[in-house]
Amino acid sequence: MIYSTTETVPGGEISEVLDIVTGNIVQSKHIGRDVMAGIKSIVGGEIRGYTEILTEARNKAFQRLGESAQQKGADAVVGIRFTTSAIMEGSSEILVFGTAVKLKK
Template structure:
């Protein structure tokens, strides 16, 4: 499955637009991460626990979007983007979305 932020893929043309696809996940931090983050804000620097959590969340959202595109028989997702939002204190949603398409090799 090709996933790209661009609207075109070199060497291919869009044969059919299948539809909008998305995948999301809501992740929350646990108390241990919360305490470590609070201490880290005093000293400054990267809060690695949150970085790891958000990386994992992005990967899950991306996988779910790709699975949705595969179910629709798509060859690629173009115009791919991530979005995030705070759901409640301590929980964030990561959304992966794009346009699922079927491709044809250019001649």
């Protein structure tokens, strides 16, 4: 599977647009990491626990995008974008979306 944030695949030609595909996850805070985040907010700097949580969530959402594209028989996903939104206090959704396409052989 080829993934691209551009609307084309370098060296490839799109023969068919299949569908929009998505992958998402709603991730909540972790109480143990909240304690460390509270301490870190006093002294400043990166809150690595939250960075790790969001990285894991983004990777899971991206994996789900790939699974959705494979189910549609895609060779590639183009125009990939990520977005986030707050669902409720302490949790957020990470959504990745793009267009599943077939490439000329």
